[in-house]
Amino acid sequence: ASGHLDVRVPKAFSNEMERTTKKKPPSTTSIHIMFTGYDEHSYSSDRNEKVSEIFKNLLPYPEQGRIFIGFPTHQTTGCSSHLAARLIPTVERESIDLVDKTLAVYNNEMLCLVGILCRILYEDEMTQISKLYKEIVGSSINSEDEAIKSGREYFERKAAHALKHFTYKPSTPSVAVGRIAESQFYSCSAKPISILSTRGVQPADLVRLPNPEMEAFIKTVPVVPKIIMEQCDVFIKKAKENLKIMKEIKINDVFMELQSRALTIEETVALMKWWISYRTKENPSDNDIHQFLRLTIVKLNDNDIFPLSKARYFLNAS
Incomplete structure (x- = not known):
């Protein structure tokens, strides 16, 4: 992908930059970023043994990409994309100058645009995944159809690849390079980053981190799929602890699930096991208990349902 930029700077800034680099800042410039999607990467990996070292270096994933300024530098990007841009290097021409006052401003602005x-690129990939996910997987929650199950796994792996690709790690030798781009990556939009959930692509703040005790009965609340939890653990930790855009699934999410549908008998058993465990660890309010009883509806068969609030007795299995 390429971005084409108009460069407008004050005359004093232009003069100072010319004094330092012996060149005026360009009136226009461009940045180029290489992103290889899941399908292309899988295909190239399958044929990896037949690809020369020259072309292998074009695909840094899962390692960090490098910055090219007409020639390769030692500076990594922080994510798994190579970057070609007219960034200004240090005197040694091996890393990006973020020390000189004037050049630091110019390079900082360029790196911000890299983050954008x-x-x-990432959101475009999520848009494509979302469109196909709706066509193939749809809104099914308990489908045993092999095509749907296979499609769901494929999209989860495809989304995990994109998310891992753009999850920033400390860049080297300058950590600041990756930090600048990463900051803009997350802050350039008022909308939180998109992520594939068990209910399709959603803004990350609407997706919950899973609780194994709830897995059997949480079907309509968007939850991070297992594949993404395993492959994108660095992002998950960052989203929860640093960005604070993702949360553990809570009792209010359980209420949303119960409000949306009636549960099967098997799901109700799992729900009651969780509820017993929850009450031993937490101290639910009277309102929470009332909500739980009011919202829990058991589907006995195709025609009959039973509200848990009407239960008066239970069978002691012991």
Whole structure:
């Protein structure tokens, strides 16, 4: 992907930059970022033994990409994309100059634009996944159809690849390079980053981190799929602890689930096991208990349902 930029700077800034680099800042410039999607990467990996070292270096994933300024530098990007841009290097021409006052401003602005372009690439990939996910998987929650199950797994792996690709790690030798791009990657849009959930692509703040005790009965609340939890653990930790855009699934999410549908007998058994465990660890309010009883509806068969609030007795299995 490429971004084309108009460069407008004050005359004093232009003069200072010319004094330092012996060149005026360009009137226009461009940045180029390489992103390889899941399908292309899988295909190239399958044929990896037949690909020369020259072309292997074009695909840094899962390692970090490098910055090219007409020639390769030692500076990594922080994510798994190579970057080609007219960034200004240090005197040694091996890393990006973030020390000189004037050059630091110029390079910082360029790196911010890199972060924006990376976000555009990522969100475009999520848009494509969302469209196909709706067509193939749809809104099914308990489908045993092999085509749907296979499609769901494929999209989860595809989404995990994109998310892992753009999850920033400390860049080297300058950590600041990756930090600048990453900051803009997350802050350039008022909308939180998109992520594939068990209910399709959603803004990350609407997706919950899973609780194994709830897995059997939480079907309509968007939850992070197992594949993404396993492959994108660095992002998950960052989203929860640093960005604070993702939360553990809570009792209010359980109420949303119960409000949306009647549960099967098997799901109700799992729900009651969780509820017993929850009450031993937490101290639910009277309102929470009332909500739980009011919202829990058991589907006995195709025609009959039973509200838990009407239960008066239970069978002691012991």
